[in-house]
Amino acid sequence: MQEHISYVRSQMLPPLDPPAGEKGAVKWLRENLFSGPLNSVLTILGLLALYWVLSNALPWLLHSVWNANSLGECRQIIAERWGEGATGACWAMVKARWHQYIFGFYPQYLYWRPTLAFCLLFVALAPVLYTALPRKMLWFTALYPALMFWLLWGGSVWAPVMAMAGFGVMAVVFKLVSARFGVIIGASAGFVAAVLWWLLASGPVTAALQGAIPLGIESVDSDQFGGFLLSIVIGITAISASLPMGILLALGRRSDMLLVRTLSVGFIEFIRGVPLITLLFTASLLLQYFLPPGNDFDIILRVIILVTLFAAAYIAEVIRGGLAALPRGQYEAGDALGLDYWQAQRLIVMPQALKISIPGIVSSFIGLFKDTTLVAFVGLNDPLKGITQIVRADINWKGIYWEPYLFAGALFFLICFGMSRYSMWLERKLKTDHR
Amino acid sequence: MAFVQDTPKESFRLSMLIYDTRYRSITIQVIVLILFLLFLSWLVNNTIQNLAAKDRTFDFGFLGARAGYDINQTLISYTNDSTHARAALIGVLNTLLSAVVGCTLATILGVFIGVLRLSKNWLVGRLMTVYVEVFRNVPVLLWILLAGTILSETTPAPSAYRVTEAMQAAGEAPKASMIFDDSIALTNRGINMPAPMVDNGLGRLELGPISMNANVLAFLIVLAAALWANHLIRSHAKRVQEETGIRPTTWWKSIAVIVLPLLVLGWWLGFHLDYPRLTKFNFTGGMEVLHSFTALTVALALYTAAFIAEIVRAGIMAVARGQSEAAFALGLRPGRTMNLIILPQALRVIIPPLISQYLNLTKNTSLAIAVSYMDLRGTLGGITLNQTGKELECMLLMMAIYLTISLIISSVMNMFNRAVKLKER
Numbered sequence: 001m002q003e004h005i006s007y008v009r010s011q012m013l014p015p016l017d018p019p020a021g022e023k024g025a026v027k028w029l030r031e032n033l034f035s036g037p038l039n040s041v042l043t044i045l046g047l048l049a050l051y052w053v054l055s056n057a058l059p060w061l062l063h064s065v066w067n068a069n070s071l072g073e074c075r076q077i078i079a080e081r082w083g084e085g086a087t088g089a090c091w092a093m094v095k096a097r098w099h100q101y102i103f104g105f106y107p108q109y110l111y112w113r114p115t116l117a118f119c120l121l122f123v124a125l126a127p128v129l130y131t132a133l134p135r136k137m138l139w140f141t142a143l144y145p146a147l148m149f150w151l152l153w154g155g156s157v158w159a160p161v162m163a164m165a166g167f168g169v170m171a172v173v174f175k176l177v178s179a180r181f182g183v184i185i186g187a188s189a190g191f192v193a194a195v196l197w198w199l200l201a202s203g204p205v206t207a208a209l210q211g212a213i214p215l216g217i218e219s220v221d222s223d224q225f226g227g228f229l230l231s232i233v234i235g236i237t238a239i240s241a242s243l244p245m246g247i248l249l250a251l252g253r254r255s256d257m258l259l260v261r262t263l264s265v266g267f268i269e270f271i272r273g274v275p276l277i278t279l280l281f282t283a284s285l286l287l288q289y290f291l292p293p294g295n296d297f298d299i300i301l302r303v304i305i306l307v308t309l310f311a312a313a314y315i316a317e318v319i320r321g322g323l324a325a326l327p328r329g330q331y332e333a334g335d336a337l338g339l340d341y342w343q344a345q346r347l348i349v350m351p352q353a354l355k356i357s358i359p360g361i362v363s364s365f366i367g368l369f370k371d372t373t374l375v376a377f378v379g380l381n382d383p384l385k386g387i388t389q390i391v392r393a394d395i396n397w398k399g400i401y402w403e404p405y406l407f408a409g410a411l412f413f414l415i416c417f418g419m420s421r422y423s424m425w426l427e428r429k430l431k432t433d434h435r
Numbered sequence: 436m437a438f439v440q441d442t443p444k445e446s447f448r449l450s451m452l453i454y455d456t457r458y459r460s461i462t463i464q465v466i467v468l469i470l471f472l473l474f475l476s477w478l479v480n481n482t483i484q485n486l487a488a489k490d491r492t493f494d495f496g497f498l499g500a501r502a503g504y505d506i507n508q509t510l511i512s513y514t515n516d517s518t519h520a521r522a523a524l525i526g527v528l529n530t531l532l533s534a535v536v537g538c539t540l541a542t543i544l545g546v547f548i549g550v551l552r553l554s555k556n557w558l559v560g561r562l563m564t565v566y567v568e569v570f571r572n573v574p575v576l577l578w579i580l581l582a583g584t585i586l587s588e589t590t591p592a593p594s595a596y597r598v599t600e601a602m603q604a605a606g607e608a609p610k611a612s613m614i615f616d617d618s619i620a621l622t623n624r625g626i627n628m629p630a631p632m633v634d635n636g637l638g639r640l641e642l643g644p645i646s647m648n649a650n651v652l653a654f655l656i657v658l659a660a661a662l663w664a665n666h667l668i669r670s671h672a673k674r675v676q677e678e679t680g681i682r683p684t685t686w687w688k689s690i691a692v693i694v695l696p697l698l699v700l701g702w703w704l705g706f707h708l709d710y711p712r713l714t715k716f717n718f719t720g721g722m723e724v725l726h727s728f729t730a731l732t733v734a735l736a737l738y739t740a741a742f743i744a745e746i747v748r749a750g751i752m753a754v755a756r757g758q759s760e761a762a763f764a765l766g767l768r769p770g771r772t773m774n775l776i777i778l779p780q781a782l783r784v785i786i787p788p789l790i791s792q793y794l795n796l797t798k799n800t801s802l803a804i805a806v807s808y809m810d811l812r813g814t815l816g817g818i819t820l821n822q823t824g825k826e827l828e829c830m831l832l833m834m835a836i837y838l839t840i841s842l843i844i845s846s847v848m849n850m851f852n853r854a855v856k857l858k859e860r
Contacts, residue, residue: 032557038769039556046558184463259464263471272794273841274834275801277812285826289485290478370574377804384577385805401584409573416572 060402063088066095070396093397094407100390101408104226104381110154110218114229117151120144121236129422145237152233155219158209162202170194183342222300226381228411234300235369238307242368243361245308246315251345253320264316271313276371279306284378303375311368318364322357323349355430362423366416373412384408482827495832497823498523504818506809508725519819526814527836533732533810534797534840540736541796542789545743550773552748563744570741575799578738583730583806586623590726593622593717618710620718626729627711630722634705650704657700661693668692727808731800739796743789750785751777782855790848794841801837811836 020026033043063082068074074090082088094101103111124144127137146160173193178186210216225233252264271279283302291297326349334344354361376385388404391397452462486493498520505515510528513521552563570578595610602609613620620627633650668688676682711721754777762772803810804817811833820829 032555035555039554042551042554042556042559046556046562050558050562184459188466257460257464257467259467263467269842270838273838275798275812275837277801277804278816278830278834278837281816281830286830289482289827292481293484293488366572370572373574373576374802376576384574385580388580399588401581401588405577405581405584409577412574412577413569413572417568420572 060087060089064091066091068092071400090403093400093403097391100387101227101383103229105224113151117148153220154217156210156216158206162206166194166197169197222298227383227387230380231372231383234304234307234372237304238311238368239365241308242311242315245312246319249312249316250319250323254323268313268316271310276310277374277377279310280374280378314364318357318360319353322353325356326353358423358427362419366419495828497825508809522819523815526811530800530810533800537732537735537796538793541739541743544740546747548740548744549747553751567741567744570738575738576802576805578734579731579802579805582734586726586730590621590623596713620711625723625725627718627721627723629708629710632707632709657696661696664692665689727806730806731803731808735796735799739792742792746785746788750781753784754780786852790845794844
């Protein structure tokens with residue numbers, strides 16, 4: 001064999017560059033855009049669609065006008081700068097009316113109050129969203145609803161303090177009674193005591209305290225609320241109130257007790273079967289029939305209650321899915337450890353079920369936040385329909401339609417997209433299956 | 436559990452109602468029942484008191500009274516002399532029309548987008564992601580309002596289509612012209628398009644209170660017969676394929692069996708299209724699809740399509756990769772792999788969430804109020820409510836109708852789900 005080999009290379013050749021079609025941009029294009037006839041057609045169609053959108057939208061966006069007093073002026077400026085027939089966005093409308101989009105008709109000199117409430121919201125949310133923060137901060141979170149209410153609506157400081165005191169009454173009664181008679185009786189007694197406090201005692205006590213120590217800030221009426229302030233107030237309140245309610249409903253639906261289960265199922269199916277808008281109309285038209293005569297409370301509060309009930313039914317179904325996904329062994333482990341029902345739920349079942357249901361819960365929240373725009377139909381100034389209608393009715397901005405919707409839509413997009421990204425992050429963080 | 440009999444019989448003590456698990460659940464249920472009944476009676480009592488204070492009664496008699504208002508889109512005959520009940524029925528039909536058209540559009544669009552989003556094509560995948568994210572994260576009301584505003588504010592008024600003698604003399608064209616060979620006109624009120632008409636129609640079929648168009652009925656019967664024949668042809672082809680391995684060509688038979696009878700029926704009835712014409716103030720003849728309907732339905736379909744696309748994507752991704760690899764190994768082309776292997780399996784994951792999207796779309800048609808489309812909320816919950824002042828009755832009836840529609844949709848779709856579900860042990 002040896003004599004046939006005339007030449008043997010003794011060192012490695014340096015590797016050659018791949019052929020032009022197999023490297024860099026060309027390869028990427030070929031693999032990702034033109035890998036076959038169908039793909040090429042899709043790419044071309046996609047490019048055409050992109051071109052169509054951009055060729056219509058880009059000049060319009062590039063010709064934006066930020067400083068003008070009316071739509072006519074905007075159009076005049078555009079015609080002067082880019083010639084007759086050019087189209088452009090008139091963002092001057094946003095510049096002139098942004099405060100209505102954010103605050104509605106809230107008095108201008110009081111803007112610091114909703115702003116402060118909004119900033120404090122993040123302080124209150126932080127310990128819930130990020131577990132790395134000290135647990136002591138949760139006290140502020142618990143007190144925040146009353147603080148927010150007081151900052152936004154103003155009035156006497158004693159009303160929210162007394163409302164919060166109801167929870168104090170509940171806790172004290174629960175502690176005293178449950179030590180002797182057990183958790184169930186204790187919880188019932190605490191609940192009854194708190195309801196009695198809110199219905200009977202808190203009003204006179206507030207009046208008395210206000211008479212003795214008048215402390216308060218200027219009060220703002222509900223019909224002055226509007227824009228994103230309204231959406232966020234309704235959204236945040238309903239979200240935070242619907243989660244515990246949804247958990248209870250989900251547990252009720254899986255309960256062994258026939259009556260509890262039937263009531264939960266009936267409530268959930270009823271709420272899920274009717275459109276939110278009929279519930280909002282119930283809030284504005286029917287609640288006056290169901291409540292004791294002469295009991296006419298605030299429309300925003302009524303809407304919040306109905307939206308909360310609505311959201312709770314959806315959350316309940318999401319959490320029921322999480323509960324159903326949990327292996328049976330987890331429940332059995334709880335029983336084996338000798339935990340009672342609530343301990344097993346609190347320590348074993350719920351943490352896992354909630355973790356499984358995070359995506360569903362967050363998309364319910366996103367849906368709820370988007371649905372807050374429907375309050376326009378009961379006469380509140382939501383940022384989308386209510387405020388835009390007011391802006392478009394102004395003689396200066398008559399005929400404007402893309403800009404207000406785009407502006408409101410973009411803000412909604414930012415908030416909802418942010419929420420969905422946060423949920424993805426949370427999901428990744430809590431992922432414990434080592435796959 | 437074998438020890439139960441061995442436990443000593445102890446006398447019943449009152450505290451066992453709370454501490455003994457055998458009795459506790461009964462105790463709790465009794466307490467819940469009492470509380471619930473108390474709550475209910477409180478509500479009813481309040482309602483009775485409030486109604487009495489306002490001098491109102493609770494009765495549904497107003498449904499038989501004359502409605503006295505016009506509805507701009509009616510699927511069955513209606514005049515303002517009809518009753519409130521019939522107006523409500525018109526509203527229900529309009530709601531259902533919008534829901535059915537919307538669901539169909541959304542499904543087609545959603546499946547396309549969901550499949551394309553998984554495509555290997557980078558550009559198309561990104562475009563579809565943008566579509567889904569944009570539509571999902573913005574309130575549906577925005578899409579409805581925007582569609583309604585664009586349709587009604589950017590389209591010309593009917594007068595823009597007019598050609599006056601002065602314009603003819605000057606050789607000027609009208610500001611707007613009809614598209615598709617002068618057959619479809621887009622005005623600021625709606626889309627005027629040709630309507631199917633028959634010369635020698637069969638008249639109407641009176642079945643008690645229901646009056647039906649016999650032509651439509653004949654068409655439906657012939658169509659059903661044709662589809663049945665087509666089904667026979669296909670099942671025959673399938674049998675032949677299973678026996679011999681060769682599938683006979685069926686496409687020309689299918690086309691013949693479906694198209695020919697319809698053509699014959701159309702010829703016999705004297706079928707023709709009635710084109711819209713511009714008269715003094717507006718277009719007459721033809722069929723007018725109001726912008727309120729188009730805006731609502733298209734916006735809902737586009738919005739729901741984004742959700743359906745995500746459901747379809749999740750469903751396809753849930754099918755094991757090995758399935759498509761096996762199909763490719765057998766030599767199936769990608770299109771057939773999708774149709775025969777992946778989609779049927781993905782369908783099982785897709786259907787349950789799809790049901791709730793259909794329900795959502797149906798419920799969202801109640802946003803018709805934003806574009807003044809006369810759906811159930813516009814008729815019964817809108818004008819009827821305002822005219823009669825029967826808030827309680829109208830709202831309860833409306834909720835009951837929506838609830839019924841929802842329950843029917845979910846039970847029908849659940850039946851379908853059971854039919855396609857994977858049959859396990």
